[in-house]
Amino acid sequence: DGGITQSPKYLFRKEGQNVTLSCEQNLNHDAMYWYRQDPGQGLRLIYYSQIVNDFQKGDIAEGYSVSREKKESFPLTVTSAQKNPTAFYLCASSTNGRAKNQYFGPGTRLLVL
């Protein structure tokens, strides 16, 4: 089945630790995105990538980093510089950067201990 997978479903981070969230897609999509959702809020764009080896900051990129070494993978690292990392993180992809419809993964909930 084609789709987007995110792992793990739940992730715990200690203060001062970096953690990496995985996102993999087998839809052969060029563009991939990371969003953050906080309670009672909409989704906010963290980073996006329109093609392999290229990525751009979204609205709330501070404290996060990404890489896009392979078309199917777009991992997100939440660094210790992110002061309020507890949130629900969603990865999405689209056929290309001009495509309007995005397909979402199941999400990862990150909790800080």
Next chain:
Amino acid sequence: DQQVKQNSPSLSVQEGRISILNCDYTNSMFDYFLWYKKYPAEGPTFLISISSIKDKNEDGRFTVFLNKSAKHLSLHIVPSQPGDSAVYFCAAAGGGADGLTFGKGTHLIIQP
């Protein structure tokens, strides 16, 4: 500064009746609008979309209406079913924005 606004955090509708979810936007350069449905602890799933060159798009029980002059769109669900209970996000594309710009969502509750 929210560019996409869903002013009703929640909406309760009786099963079988019409559900109407509203969305307003401020960026006149948005040229494509989408509705996503989301269950708790899951990713959003695409429901229906509309291009700014149209004023209506219909797909089964779901219809989206766009009023460009009022910068307003609405999602109609007829008839409402228990499985429709979820959070519905309005999203907009274009206007120089990267990715999609989302509203805060409306929690639709279908009462039996």
